[in-house]
Amino acid sequence: MKKIFSILFIATMFGMVLASCGDDKDEPEIPKTQNLVSVHVDETDAYFVFDIDMNKDKSTIYMYNIQFAPGAPKMTLRVNVPVSLSQDGKAYIMAGTALVADMYMPSAAGWVPMSDERYQLNNLSCTVNPSAKQYSLSFDAHGGHFDESGKLE
Numbered sequence: 001m002k003k004i005f006s007i008l009f010i011a012t013m014f015g016m017v018l019a020s021c022g023d024d025k026d027e028p029e030i031p032k033t034q035n036l037v038s039v040h041v042d043e044t045d046a047y048f049v050f051d052i053d054m055n056k057d058k059s060t061i062y063m064y065n066i067q068f069a070p071g072a073p074k075m076t077l078r079v080n081v082p083v084s085l086s087q088d089g090k091a092y093i094m095a096g097t098a099l100v101a102d103m104y105m106p107s108a109a110g111w112v113p114m115s116d117e118r119y120q121l122n123n124l125s126c127t128v129n130p131s132a133k134q135y136s137l138s139f140d141a142h143g144g145h146f147d148e149s150g151k152l153e
Contacts, residue, residue, distance in 0.1 A: 029089060030130055038135060039151045044074075046148065048137065050128050050153055052092050057096060059083040059125060061137070063101075068142040076104035079121055090117065091129040097122045101141075118142065128152070 032054040040047035049062040058080040065074045079101040099121040102111040114120070124139035130151040136149035 034130060036128060036130060037153045039153055068144050077101045090131055091127050094126040096124050099124055
């Protein structure tokens, strides 16, 4: 009887040890919707708002104080981009080409689509990692290349 009780006790302890071993699924999943803002020192710096909604086909990237060439005016843009999760499930991935951005024009009472091919955003690649509080964004537009990475608030 003692032998059976000892075997049951050892089996129970072994089961408890196995049950206490965690796996990667213990980490919290990133939310299906988030509004994340890049760090910037003052309002004249380039900065971004990533309005992410995994429940929709596309999410929106708002770009503030974007300047494509020295001396060119700074622009406020928004673009809708397809969004997915990275393979490890820890980051949002947004990518697309020939994307039509909207430019904010106070004189025109709001957002105006920049449908001319010269103003389309091409080769857009964006990774937003909310747990590491980092982002990277790059695209081609207006005859130049834009590349930015930084921290999230």
